Amino acid sequence: MGEHRNWPERLHVVTGKGGTGKTSVAAALALGLAAGGRRTLLVEVEGRQGIAQLFGLDPLPYAEKRVATTSGGGEVRALAVDPEEALLEYLDMFYKLGAAGRALRKVGAIDFATTIAPGLRDVLLTGKVKEATTRSHDGRRVYDAVVLDAPPTGRVGRFLNVTEETARLVKVGPIKTQSESVAALLRSPMTAVHVVTLLEEMPVQESLDAIGELTALQIPVGRVLVNSARPPLLPAGRVTKAEIKRGLVAAGLPAAAATVSQLAAEAQAHLTRRELEQSLRMELTEMGRPVVELPLLPDGVDRAGLEQLATHLMRA
Numbered sequence: 001m002g003e004h005r006n007w008p009e010r011l012h013v014v015t016g017k018g019g020t021g022k023t024s025v026a027a028a029l030a031l032g033l034a035a036g037g038r039r040t041l042l043v044e045v046e047g048r049q050g051i052a053q054l055f056g057l058d059p060l061p062y063a064e065k066r067v068a069t070t071s072g073g074g075e076v077r078a079l080a081v082d083p084e085e086a087l088l089e090y091l092d093m094f095y096k097l098g099a100a101g102r103a104l105r106k107v108g109a110i111d112f113a114t115t116i117a118p119g120l121r122d123v124l125l126t127g128k129v130k131e132a133t134t135r136s137h138d139g140r141r142v143y144d145a146v147v148l149d150a151p152p153t154g155r156v157g158r159f160l161n162v163t164e165e166t167a168r169l170v171k172v173g174p175i176k177t178q179s180e181s182v183a184a185l186l187r188s189p190m191t192a193v194h195v196v197t198l199l200e201e202m203p204v205q206e207s208l209d210a211i212g213e214l215t216a217l218q219i220p221v222g223r224v225l226v227n228s229a230r231p232p233l234l235p236a237g238r239v240t241k242a243e244i245k246r247g248l249v250a251a252g253l254p255a256a257a258a259t260v261s262q263l264a265a266e267a268q269a270h271l272t273r274r275e276l277e278q279s280l281r282m283e284l285t286e287m288g289r290p291v292v293e294l295p296l297l298p299d300g301v302d303r304a305g306l307e308q309l310a311t312h313l314m315r316a
Contacts, residue, residue: 004033004145006316009192009222011133011185012147015156015210016196017203021227023050024301025196025294026149027076028309034074035314038144041132042067042078045125046151051078054301062086064132068303077143079132086124094174123162123179130182133190153195153210160186160193161217192222197284199226199277204284211287223316224284229293239267292316 012029016022023044030042041064044051049059055067060078062085068076133146151159163183166175185191193214197207207224214221241264248255248263284291294312297305 004038004314006314007033007145007192009220010141010145010190011129011192012145012222013150013156013160013186013191013193014147014196014225015150015153015193016225016227017154017206018152020196020198020203021301022152022196023048023054023149024306025194025225025227025309025313026147027051027054028294028306029194029313030076030145030147031068031070031306032310032314033145033147034068034070034076035310036070036072036074038074039142040074040076041143041146042076042149043081043129043132043146044079044149045081045129046149047080047082049080050149051080054306055303079128081125081128083121083124086128090124090127090178094178119162119166120175122159123166123175123182126160126162126182126186127178130185133185150193153206156193156210157213157217157219160214160219162186187218187220189220192220194222194225195289196225196227198228199280201276201280204280208283208287211289221289224287224289224291225313226281226284226291226293228296230296239264239271290316 007029012026012033014022014026014029016025027042030040034040042051051067052058052060055078057067060080062080062082064077064079066075067078070076129146129148132143135142150156161183162179166179195207195210197203211221211224241260244260244263244267245255248260281291292313294309297308299305301309
């Protein structure tokens, strides 16, 4: 089936400040991109098992497991990348260690390697993502798209800037070659980093900082995804007590002065909040990246909610 017309990249990295719903948005994107008979892979790298919780599954093993099917025979597979398993796989691939590699687990070599060198850990994680993104079978790509539920905005630049981190550790050899090939993919048109935010000051500021950092690292930024956007409940401007009283009377409701005052205060708070949201929208738009708004899901993020988000994303 190939790429989706509106989302042509092959690797979609989704980041956002904690609490913005980046895992839900990543899952919805994977579902949307799988519609119509495509196959996507949804990857997490932080050991949180967020994907399993979202789809109501047991914790995911280190294996590509189908978590959803979509219209037209599409499917979403998910993978929770475990750094220790990725290191064993890597050692086996490059050094043909096989059973000897597995024996390393007993002597704690892996804990040592990943603790002493966090950069190595990130190379293993991003290396596995790169392998899945570029994997082919019988001349055809195994996955039409890969969606990575990445670390939050505060850490994403360092996580994706693998060559810089590993350059401090190794000067030659397979790890250096591996990190350079990962860096080339992450800086190519095949990749886009999408930033999830809420219309609140802290997430917006972190999003702006992350976009600036990624741009400086020459890693392509895709879209700004505003999650949980609320529809406007009132027209812009002030709402007077007289208007509120008239509305209550017209609706056949009691219009006591205390009720009118309370409703007037709530209306004013809503309009003030909307003004702040509008200024935050403008700040995001000024970054020059497409901004997509996703609706607040009143019933929470269940499968129907994910489908709703997926529909919005695919129209964007």
